[in-house]
Amino acid sequence: MIETTAALEEACTKLAKSDFITIDTEFLRESTFWPELCLIQMASPDLEVIVDPLAKGIDLAPFFALMADSSVVKVFHAARQDIEIIFHLGNLIPHPIFDTQVAAMVCGFGDSVSYDQLVQKVKNVHIDKTSRFTDWSRRPLSDKQLEYALADVTHLRDVYLRLREELEREGRADWLTEEMNILESRETYDLHPDDAWQRLKMRLRKPQELAVIKYVAAWREREARNRNVPRSRVLKDDAIYEIAQQQPKDAEALGRLRTISKGWERSNAGAAIIEAVNEALALPKAEMPHVHRHVQAPDGAAASVELLKVLLRLTSEKHGVAAKVIANTEDLERIAAEGDKADVGAMHGWRRELFGDLALKLISGGVGLRFVDKRVEAVEF
Incomplete structure (x- = not known):
């Protein structure tokens, strides 16, 4: 060496x-x-x-x-x-x-x-x-x-x-x-602590809950970096979600949470959590974070997504490209719901040429799927 x-x-x-x-x-x-x-x-x-x-x-x-x-x-x-x-x-x-x-x-x-x-x-x-x-x-x-x-x-x-x-x-x-x-x-690689909340799965939707998640996750990120320990050793994700839902404003309320160890609410970390919660709740509602809501999928969209999955598989096999690098399930759901307005990777560049345009034709009736000789194939009308 x-x-x-x-x-x-x-x-x-x-x-x-x-x-x-x-x-x-x-x-x-x-x-x-x-x-x-x-x-x-x-x-x-x-x-x-x-x-x-x-x-x-x-x-x-x-x-x-x-x-x-x-x-x-x-x-x-x-x-x-x-x-x-x-x-x-x-x-x-x-x-x-x-x-x-x-x-x-x-x-x-x-x-x-x-x-x-x-x-x-x-x-x-x-x-x-x-x-x-x-x-x-x-x-x-x-x-x-x-x-x-x-x-x-x-x-x-x-x-x-x-x-x-x-x-x-x-x-x-x-x-x-x-x-x-x-x-x-x-x-x-240079994720700002204030953006750390975006790595979490968004189980909650209300602006106040998201504001608490953002502030508490930012505190956890800074604490983990400063102490050089894994995030979960500072505070687990489940605890962040519960804090966001219950929004404890003092040590007594924090201590009643199921995910908080007994006595932890009286520690410096507990005091920092309470401060983060109160700062988040003090934000004007217009400054609280929001999660982008996609266009509501129409009735029957679930079946459309399944057809798009078949088309994606056919495209992947035909061109020798892994399906995962062309589109994911969220891409397909948004294409089914939003059509040409879906701002996803599958609707840009080479992915659109390979799959996106064909997917739009499928959901508009310009392409059909049929079963021939024990195989599925796409047919343009």
Whole structure:
């Protein structure tokens, strides 16, 4: 393993001469808010390295400089968590990037295909998973553990070349642009505490309840970051929902809640919750958050959504693109209810050309589904 800044700088200089490099990280985050980076694996067509970010005195500046080098494509599989770590530690987003999981969906390898499944399909190589649950923070790591970690980037080279070739052959390279733009956006990783409530499932709808959720979730987000502990260790989601419904304005009321431990209402955290609730309820109603209500689905819309699901499956199979990357169930529900006014991904760009326009024809009677030779097919009238 690379354990010194000088060795890291030398390796990154060599890697930077390649058109692309493959990257993976190993980390722990079960007991922390911020993931603890434990290992960095990188490979170019002619070099493979493992970096120990826990080595005493090592400076990761050369690695971050490589991540910022726009002349080198950074290849990840399921990139979001790796990029989140790089963003948190280096305050930068790698650019440009190529996510093989997204590319695999566009190339018809299925929905959210795992790395080992993709390697199996592309290279017919079976990856030994016995080291998957390694505690990567422990030292020393065995040769078997290091071999497993390195395999996450060595096989990825061939996977990338195969997917890149297929995308270019099928004229689908631009299809990845939208997803890569999301992965390269700072907003994807730099969530402001005041927006943390939007990650929660919206079980409640009233403006006052939403205001309380927003303020309490923001407090929890700041507390979790400051203490570097998981959000659930500060306050569970169920407690936020109950606080929003019951809206306790003092310690006595907070202490009566089912999700609050006995005596917790008298703690500093309890006092902060009460303050957040009262601040939320003091907002003018016009400043309270609202959840966008979609157009009410007409009678029979449930059956329409089922037909759209069949059409989506047919489109996915015909073009060799994972259904998940074309549209999701919420997209279909909104198309059934709102038609051409549905502002969803399936109604924009290549997704509209592939599926959205056909979906509109289906719900307007311009396309029918029929059963022929034990198969379903779409027929335009």
